[in-house]
Amino acid sequence: MLVVCFVVASFSWLSYSDDRAALVSLTSRDMGEVVSFSDGAVEVRWPSGTARVAYENGARIVGKQTQVAFDPADPSRAVIPGSDLFLELDRALGGVTFSVAVALLVVLAGVVRVLLAVRSARAAAVTVSVRRIRLQSGLMVRSWLEIEGPVERWLPVYYDPVLVTLPSPSSVELRGGRVALIDGVTVYPSGRPVTKHPRGRRLDNPVRPDPDTRAPRGLAAQLRVDAVFMVPAPVVGLFWAYLDRSGFTGWITATVIAGVLGLWWAAFRGSDPS
Numbered sequence: 001m002l003v004v005c006f007v008v009a010s011f012s013w014l015s016y017s018d019d020r021a022a023l024v025s026l027t028s029r030d031m032g033e034v035v036s037f038s039d040g041a042v043e044v045r046w047p048s049g050t051a052r053v054a055y056e057n058g059a060r061i062v063g064k065q066t067q068v069a070f071d072p073a074d075p076s077r078a079v080i081p082g083s084d085l086f087l088e089l090d091r092a093l094g095g096v097t098f099s100v101a102v103a104l105l106v107v108l109a110g111v112v113r114v115l116l117a118v119r120s121a122r123a124a125a126v127t128v129s130v131r132r133i134r135l136q137s138g139l140m141v142r143s144w145l146e147i148e149g150p151v152e153r154w155l156p157v158y159y160d161p162v163l164v165t166l167p168s169p170s171s172v173e174l175r176g177g178r179v180a181l182i183d184g185v186t187v188y189p190s191g192r193p194v195t196k197h198p199r200g201r202r203l204d205n206p207v208r209p210d211p212d213t214r215a216p217r218g219l220a221a222q223l224r225v226d227a228v229f230m231v232p233a234p235v236v237g238l239f240w241a242y243l244d245r246s247g248f249t250g251w252i253t254a255t256v257i258a259g260v261l262g263l264w265w266a267a268f269r270g271s272d273p274s
Helices: 002-024 084-121 161-165 218-230 233-244 247-269
Strands: 028-038 041-046 049-054 065-071 074-079 126-137 140-147 153-157 170-175 178-180 201-204
Touching (some): 002 084, 002 247, 041 065, 049 074, 140 247, 218 247, 233 247
Antiparallel strands (some): 028 041, 041 049, 065 074, 126 140, 126 170, 140 153
């Protein structure tokens, strides 16, 4: 997620720098009039010069007065408020801002998760009886450990193949922020324990799972499940491109970020491919 945000922010910043450099030499100011519009550009005249300025939908400003910024050495190089160059600057800066904002949110979520794990690690180890269940809520499927006791609790955990063949119930050891299962396997919480049954369609592990059951393993199995979170990405890209009027570039940028953000969200929440 951070790599994608860095790449998108870098390209957006390069575009912003190029457009910004085009404005450096436009140091003179004057008041002019928009006299015509054709081929995606308006013709602007002021007392000391004239220029054609790229302006989307410029027909609506024909005949209006406007401020002009131009190069004193070459008055044909000019811009006016709302011209395409300013729009491109805003879009490029928006790409940088959007990427940085997403990256900061991802980092913040990670820091909070680490702080909670450190806090939980200080708790004393305790042996409890648990049942492994799977819950599907919307597109998300997660593994939970149903912890027996005076107050029943449910703890979401990151997927491990050993969970598929975990008998119900099983004795495990809670060591702060970790859960020690059978055969020395350790799984980690993907969220905080709750005392209210989490929402979703429930599937319980068998009391004695078939030892020949083949649990999904590897990155490919995980990606097949998590790919569903990338499906909305093109629609998000279209919405962003419509709001930003950034065309194909804005669409592909927002689609890539939204797609990778979906994968990150599935991984962060601990999706279960079994």
